[in-house]
Amino acid sequence: MTPLLVFSIIAGYFALLLGISYFTSRKADNATFFTANRESPWFLVAFGMVGATLSGVTFISVPGEVGNSNWTYLQFVMGNMVGYAVIALVLIPLFYKLKLVSIYEYLNNRFGRSSYLTGSSFFLISQTIGASFRLFLAALVLQIAFFDAFGIPFYVTVFTTILLIWLYTFRGGIKTIVWTDTLQTTFLLLAVIISMFIVVDHLDLTIPGLVNTVAESDMSNIFEWDWRSDRNFFKTFLAGIFITIAMNGLDQNVMQKNLTIKKTSDAQKNIFWFSITFFFSTVLFLALGVLLYKFALDQGISVPESTDDLYPMLALNHFGTVAGIVFLLGIVAAAFSSADSALTALTTSFCVDILDVPKRKVEGQKRTRLLVHIGFTIIMFCVIIIFSQINDSSVVNAVFKVAGFTYGPLLGLFAFGLLSKRQVKDKLVPVVCILSPIICVLLDVNSTAWFNGYKFGFEILLVNAAITCFGLFLLKRPKEANN
Template identity: 45%
Template sequence: MDRVVLLLIILIYFAVLLGIAFYTSRNSDNESFFIGNRNSKWWLVAFGMIGTSLSGMTFISVPGTVGKGGFGYFQVVIGYWLGYFAVAYVLLPLYYRLQLTSIYTYLQQRLGQNAYKTGALFFILSRTLGATIRLYLVIKVLEQFVLADMGIPFEASAIIILGLILLYTYRGGVKTIVWTDTLQTTFMLLALVICVGYIMHSLHLDLGSTWAAMSQKGYTHMLQTDIKSPGFFLKQVLGGAFITIAMTGLDQEMMQKNISVSNLKDSQKNMIVFCFVLLAANLIFLLLGGLLHLYAGANGITAAGDDLFPAVAVNSGLPFFITVCFMVGLISAVFPSADGALTALTSSFCIDMLGIKRNPTLTEAQQKKTRLLVHNIFALVFLGCVFFFRAIDNGSLIDILLKMAGFTYGPLLGLFAFGILTKRNVPQHLPIWLCLISLVATFGIDLVNNAPWYTDKLHLGEAMGNALNTLSNNIFHGYKIGVELLIVNAAITFLLLSVFAVKDQQKPQNT
């Protein structure tokens, strides 16, 4: 009976989203879909972006990391916080000055058509993988704790959920998502606070005694001072800052919402308010992680990592309303990242790859027809990626997410850094090849440096694993690359672009 009630609540939740989509998409056009007619309220965007940034990955995986890494993840969060200031006061003024619909148009104006297409291509790859791994995690939890007992298979769950996301993003795009993200962020934060409060109450703890109990278990340990460790605090902070610059400031999904605000000043207000709230929200997620581990220890629950929060919320004897809060919070966490990604990928592919805004022969109706077709295709791509991640899943997914970001956002960061920090150009045919070389080189470096991780995740043979470990010790002498992988990749891209740069400062010919 409880499972039926949960499913009914989820369906009601979707009905509310569809109602908002219907209301906000009235009289919408292509500009509404792409940039919300540049009429979004900055405070709505700021609040809604919290849900987009946190996602189901944060909701599930971050609390699960506390058992092994304590509050070490907060080092990365501090880096995130610093990065938002760079986005607000370096990148946003650039985007508003150029009046961009797609932020990758900057690369076209600065470095030419090949660089423009390369930047858009890496964004499409990055956001597709990032959004679908987050979506997969939530569908996995829903299947494990709700749908499997009702005989609904994973494949059917994935198809239904993606179909519902497609429905409420189909017409309104950004204009709709600004409002749906606000609703979903509200539910997610309410669920988070309620779960923290009730677990503290069930353990007979107040805030002070909670902190003391977590400290005794080592859960509140934050600063990692071993410079060779991937968790070394300086690497985590710097890596987090550049992750924000790349995954927010150079990401069409995140910037699409920001540039939908009517003016630069309000957009910057949005970014600064957002970064402070995000700092507090991540701290609460880590607090929740400590409480979950305390509760699990007191009640004989052996689940860990991504399975801990669902196990405590659904199968530990807590009241049913906590299970409801968990499920509503979970779906509220994932859908802002999935719906925004679907819209942003549609926008980027239509504008950057197909050039529908640059084609004067296309009518509004023809542009809309193309946009809807691309939207449907990306929904199918999302579905395929979800099935792929189901096939390779073998543990906590947050490490995989951050590593993928290092590989795919690095070239994008290198391209923008070269364009902003230098006045030189590169031969028109080279950007895509230099970025691919950087990607391959970064993968090779990380494969050797983090040989045990790849041996485990890719199921490499013992002989291959031993050979890579030996090579890693000989080259890196115990130093482990962590979230700074993004910086390594961007630096290689920047170096390659600099090596092949030409002094001609004329604008490249765009074709």
Template identity: 50%
Template sequence: MSPTILLCFLIGYFLMLIIISFATSKKTSDNSTFFIANRNSKWYLVAFGMIGTALSGVTFISVPGEVGAPAGNQFQYFQFVLGNVIGFIIIATVLLPLYYRMQLTSIYSYIEKRLGFYSYKTAATIFLISRTIGSAFRLYLVVIVLQHFIFDNYGIPFWATVLLSLLLIWSYTFKGGLKTIIITDTLQTFFLVLSVFLTIYFITKSLDLNILHAFETIKESNYSKIFFYEDFIGSKFHWVKQVLGGIFVTIAMTGLDQDLMQKNLSCKNIGEAQKNMFSFTSVFLVINLFFLSVGALLYIYAAKNGVAIPTDATGASRTDFLFPEIALNYLGVVPAIVFMLGLTAATFATTDSALTALTTSFCVDFLGMDKKQSADPKKDIKTRHIVHVVFSLLMFVVIIIFNSLNDQSVVSKIFQVASYTYGPLLGLYSFGLFVKNRGLHDKLVPFVCLISPAVCYVLNSHAKDWLGGYVFSVELILINGLITFLGLMLISKKTDQQTKF
């Protein structure tokens, strides 16, 4: 596939997004529009657009690649997805009603009202760190694909590709914010879903299979095992660990994350927000099954046509590269463009949303833009633009650092980091929601939220020796949240004051 054709496609794609941005923000670009789209978003647009935000380029590339990884992953990721579904239901029925009842712009304002000033700043800081790292990881995965298949051919360095990608994202999000994101993410999700189905069609056609035969071939292959019941102690793939991890990772990374909750809070009322979540959950479940099917078909295709699993400079296997390798070099021009369309849509739908959420959280939680009547709205908008630029640059730095350190599949790295960074949020919200008539020593909360991930790191590092060979997986986030919760109990005392929320 010609790098020039792919580059022209990218240029045209971003021109379309920039045109949409100016069309959606030309009438108004105040902070209310940027933060919560004036609470006037259509629930079905939010639901559909959230698919692209939740999946990202990691799902698009890394999840199919993991199917045939040397560790024998197969369809084990679907166990985690089932946990995600349970987590989404909990968010829709427990957290969303709370957020709407309190009319929040930043969801961390709940922590301020329930636990105190330092708890609030701690929760907001955890989000800023977690989302910056997580979104940088997701963008990194796509940038290395763009670098390898397009920009290396023009002698453009990796850092320049990263900077260009972030500049393009900034160009269509800085003005309209969430109002623009709702529209662009809907469009990008359409491209993402379309590319998944077309990719399955192209691969099955190249294997001389129809759709029904393709799924029968997947079922009978060595890649289709979903549930892992063996070795609860020593295996990361055991279904209990994966489902539990899926539940609590979802609650933390979605329900306690300003990014995806910001979209929900832009709906008119709680009823529409819940319709959004339930609809989104249904599509999310099905689309992940299709991504895993793509992975199985890729490995079946590779075996039949002698395609080697790509490796990095050290010779280590890089399953993340298998999908782009086959799509861009073996299937033809149209499948290559379809792949690039889906990959670009998946990744930039995640990153643009994250930058908007990071800007919103900092402006509301640390600059107080939503809590007081501004004497100079134009100055606030200028400040918001500066914050938006700063987070773009911060993400750039994280990607460059990660590129120098990366040694494993991005999907596993994201959830590993999430177990440490989002765990304290689980503890904070659990304490706020379920502990009544106890007052916190608020100034000690930041220390508890620092100690908990550190304890988890030590525990994870020595689990095999200390716990009879036990191997932690994504359920580590639950342990992290529990340690935080217990720490908060230790620094609290009984009080007669009644909890309001």
């Protein structure tokens, strides 16, 4: 595709987003920005969350990974389904009962102010790093596809990208995100479906033939029962459960959308229908992976050394212009649907949890929110530039992995609060929550030397949460304090 065509596609795409922002942000106030006035249709939220959950990394990686691990990724997604059921049946009723704007307000009710600020701070740190990393990948795609052709430096690409996101989120906030996510999910799924039909046409398959080709492929094996394998069913299934609870149910970015729905029952329906849609969307990605490898074999195309490059290479170079356009829209939509909601969630959490904006005078609330929104936009810009300057994938991945450790204390705090009635010394909770990930990082780095070659996988999240729970157990308040 020519740079001019790429520019036209991206400009048209953002024009749509800005149009949606205009119509959803009229008469917007802080309640609109933070909660969408709790009027979002549950089915709209459910569909839009698919695009936000399937990040740009997933969009590219899942089809290519079929060549390495077959369909074993579906074991993880099966665990996700159980995790979403826990969110719907346990966390959603709790958050609605307490009428929360930020889910970390629960920690204030359960333990106290220090625990509340600790939980919110861990979210702010991990989400800032995670969202910046995902946006960094999206900016790289735009740099290669368009900006490099004109010699425009990367920092200008990043600035332009993040400015566009700010422009369509700064007024309507989460209300705008609910609608733009729907558009972005549509483009993402269209990219997969159109790619599949192009491959089917090239291979001269019928729809029944497509189903048989995928079903009979050796790459469609789902289950791995070898206990030594890192893809063992029980390991990946449990990973799917607890990672979903920690990184979705206890994440303001994800839960803020659910809390825009008016009734608890509708919010629960949203989670259940979203999880079903997400499951079948993943099946589409896996089926596409099988077809991509069959297409490459049939056409005599060499598979790239990095399987992540397989889908982009075929879509942009071998499927024709239409497929290339849809793929570009899909990857941009997948990346931006997670980045824009993250920026909104960061603004919401900082305003509600740290600054307590809803309790301030009305005339100052909107100005404070706007300044915070600008502040996090600048912070994300700086973090992305730092990633680009490091220019070392191992270092960047290490930083991203460390950010993942911050979900362990969140899981521990909520689990301890929900599963016990024990009161703790609130002022010491930050100490426990800081020490827990530090201990887990040390365990993860030295596990092969300390534990006879054992390497931690997802279970480090559970170890992190368990250490946090144990630390909280030791912080029991004296009986007289309870009384």
